Amino acid sequence: MARSISYREAINEALAQEMERDSRVVVFGEDNVGGTGAPGDIDAWGGVLGVTKGLYGKFPGRVMDTPISESAFIGAAIGAATGGLRPVAELMFIDFMGVCFDQIFNQAAKFRYMFGGNAVTPVVIRTMWGAGLRAAAQHSQSLLSVFTHIPGLKVAAPSNPYDAKGLLIASIRDDDPVIFAEHKMLYDTTGEVPEESYSIPFGEANVARDGGDVTIVAIGRMVNTALEAAAELAGSGVEAEVIDPRTTSPLDLDTILESVENTGRLVVVDESNPRCSLASDISASVAQEAFGALLAPIQLVTGPHTPVPFADSLEDLFIPDVPKIVGAVKTAVDWSK
């Protein structure tokens, strides 16, 4: 039964359904319950933006708060995963990766390889990313490319409620370490989501819109922005194909290549900083694999090489918008003339 729920509710539902199905799934992070040890209400917060609200009541003993010590509790999630649990730990903001990155990239990501195939680490680390909340430089980054770079990790970045539920269920069922990245500006967006459990495979992009003139690959919140740009472009007779990779590791390069073979033009929209970004990664792969099909240079629409500013006027300039995407498409389309 599909009904319309929010991205936040879709994530909450995925957690609840998986916890119901598999008693080994445990959920913890800072304020994931909210109120532990305090005299007032327990489950007062249910996560800083309410994503885990209500889970404590349904699964007491399996949903826990943690002290603010990421290395310890992210590391604990990883260790627990090797010991028979399927933990879903929350790294509240992706910007906090600095205080626990070793546990993620040197331990979890490498166990299987270093131990010659004799380790299974089914841990999910949920984390919030992205700009737009006026949360300033240390709470607004898009550091997905850093995790994508590390062999041994998988990275999912859903752009809508349907994908959020299906990918989180897939992440929890996955036996490899997964970084599940939730864009903070998408929590209130709504969409049709089946009540039943379902799982979306990793490495399968979603073609959000068909079109024959240009391929736009967009990530996370930028998928919606790209769709708005595509609607505008249709008005001037340019039909854009919008591809949402959904997972950046593994990446469904085949779908992107197939599209570029057909359109001959690629625009990649990624709100992160430009150097060593997902945009540059995708662009390089496509340039190598589909060079012959390209009618124009690949256009990258990204944030600038700066931290995310606080002032709303500046943050709005930082984030790629519809005019920037339309402009990039026009550059590509006009190139062949």
Added chain:
Amino acid sequence: MTERIQKVTMPKWGLSMKTGKVIEWFVAEGDTIAKGDDLADIETEKIAGTLESPQEGLLRRIVADTGVELPVGATLALVAPAEVSDEEIESVVAEARAQLESGELGGEDEPAVRTAEVDGRSISYVTLGADSGDDGGEPVVLVHGFGGDKNSWLFVQQPLSESHTVHALDLPGHGQSGKDVGDGSLDTLAGTVLGFLDAVGAARAHLVGHSLGGAVVAAAAARAPDRVASLTLLAPAGYGKEADVEYLRGFAAASSRRELKPLLGRLFADESQVTRQLVDDLLKYKRLDGVAEALAALVETLLDGDRQAIDTPALLAGVSVPVTVVWGSADRILPVPDGVTLHRVDAGHMLHMEAAGEVLRQLSL
């Protein structure tokens, strides 16, 4: 005089359709049209189809421009005898415009999707025409095929509901029904249909089945002929041994758009019927927990190696329920069998979608 002006309106194709667009008109003002003539191609979010004329007469005015999104029920054209004055036509056109602007259209509620518990499984269904008195208390039950659901009857259920109570159900493993199919055998599925009749309080019903659904309703009739007023089998499974095995096994196994899309073209005579929405809806269905297992079990019911495993004529031998068989002459999934009395229609395997009008005319209820 305005009673003689008949409106051609935006049809409701499917439970969730809210709006549609006329893509192309095939008739012009001044044409005389007969019932069943193709009037226009209409496209909705989910499907594209051809609007057939529900009446005969002189087409006086085309009200809807092509490419404009209009709500279900909006006036598309006016049919009226030549004697009706232009002023009266204009006033109805003005009325239609006002109605559109008022936003009163398209607000009707979707019919409620209900659930029945049958043999410990939850069966999702939609009933239209529940107030129909003239079906003699014998409703019609529509049973879809392998990998389908109750929405595939979108061009059939509404028109039929004008004269009958029509239930369209989701078989176990499909749509919004529970995904557990047990052993996935014909017997289990037939039992579910009979159980469904109990659940909706129907002593007897007309059963219409497509593809696997055709074999299911035949099996139900064989088991309990006294419950079945008539059988209409649309491209049913179990006639002959040939089948597009690659399609059936491929559909069950496909887990990505790339794997699924090429297969779906085989379902239709007109491959443009495979819209993005169709592919997306099927992918979403296939990702639901339990579907892969259900389809795998059902494939083993349908096939024995690379031949059909079911023998529907054998099931029906000696069963004295009236049977009508209809087949699309361009069916690539289950080819038209020899030596069977059947009506051909101009369509592929999904005849109830591609040639709904013709199929409706063949139903002898």
Added chain:
Amino acid sequence: MTGTLRNPVSQELGPDQLLEAYRMMRTIRDFEERVHEEFAGGDIPGFVHLYAGEEASAAGVCLHLDDRDAIASTHRGHGHCIAKGVDVLGMMAEIYGKSTGSCKGKGGSMHIADLSKGMLGANGIVGGGPPLICGRALASKQLGTGGVAVAFFGDGASNQGTTLESLNLATVWNLPAIFVAENNGYAEATSSTWSVATDDIADRAAAFGMPGVIVDGFDFFAVHEAAGEAVARAREGGGPTLIEVKFTRYFGHFEGDQQLYRGDEVAQARDKLDCLKRFRARVTESGQLTTDQLDTIDAEVAALIDRSVAEAKAAPKPAAAELLTDVYVSY
């Protein structure tokens, strides 16, 4: 809550257990001495960090553990591996980077692991182990296995944020965890008396709400008794303990380290404090074991080590295709 054990007792240990303890320590000693020799010969790639001198710590703790229990180790992990039951032949082959190694030659000395034995691996990151151990302890608690988790870490790691966070978390979550700070006096080339702010690492226990104890790391029985108390406490749901083991390492931080920063404490320790010598003396003087029994073990261990080196040298390197395998369960 901190203290030093005096006159530790060994009456709980029967002859079989004493033999097992001796075999464990002897195996570690001979393994490390042999690796020291072989490394000098140039056949062993990369880095090795040897545990010789510290055997009583690994043995004293691990004798209380079984396959339910997990341990995390350090870059100086061979001793912990052997004490936890990791196969010696596989270990030596791993150190040589051969396909028959515990990790198919893909991990090396610093990453030898055997998860089936609860050995979470030697770890190349100082302080990498304690958080993982909090996780294993959490899993044991959630799954009701009765298992405990032990983090072995050095004086260097005792200053690492991950260790301090883990001590805190283990108490806050009341985890069945044991933290064993192996204080061999040096974090690489820097003395712990300088780098650790307090006199004893065990002082940190109180700061994190858990019992702390200091033991003489050259005395197997002292370690064994303190560990026994900590393991019992953990299994009974009494939460974590910090044990500081004080001793010295015989070899350098890594093989090749000239140890110019040290005095003559190694020679002194080998002569007067050595845990194997002390163990042997004690169990033979008390009549619990005979010299013959111990000599037999010496011979068996020597043969095992010889065999492990011979087999490791003869084994093939991993096939080229192994470069790309074992990154994911599925991708």
